[in-house]
Amino acid sequence: MDAAPKAKRYYSDAFDVYDRLWYHGGMYAVSQGKTDTYSVEADNAELRHYLARLGRRSRCFSRCPEALKAALKLFMYCYNLRQLHKQRFPNYSAYVHQFI
Numbered sequence: 001m002d003a004a005p006k007a008k009r010y011y012s013d014a015f016d017v018y019d020r021l022w023y024h025g026g027m028y029a030v031s032q033g034k035t036d037t038y039s040v041e042a043d044n045a046e047l048r049h050y051l052a053r054l055g056r057r058s059r060c061f062s063r064c065p066e067a068l069k070a071a072l073k074l075f076m077y078c079y080n081l082r083q084l085h086k087q088r089f090p091n092y093s094a095y096v097h098q099f100i
Contacts, residue, residue: 013031050079078096082094082098
């Protein structure tokens with residue numbers, strides 16, 4: 001995560017702890033409604049849906065960081081292929097498992 005590109009803007013709800021976090025030189029703002037955060041939350045829901053180890057209220061978790069990293073890399077690869085397919089062929093259904 002530390003090596004990932006830094007965002008120029010960070011949005012969240014008005015939870016007070018976010019005021020005390022460091023945003024790597026980016027601007028922090030409280031989102032008015034969900035317009036700035038819904039896409040991130042949708043991606044988080046996709047991860048929890050497809051990877052049981054990231055599910056809420058779950059006892060499935062990775063004890064090995066390398067296993068978690070490998071599962072995330074595989075998911076991101078398949079998910080990105082599906083997104084590209086959906087852009088090229090919007091009238092055809094596409095499921096993540098079809099791109100493994």
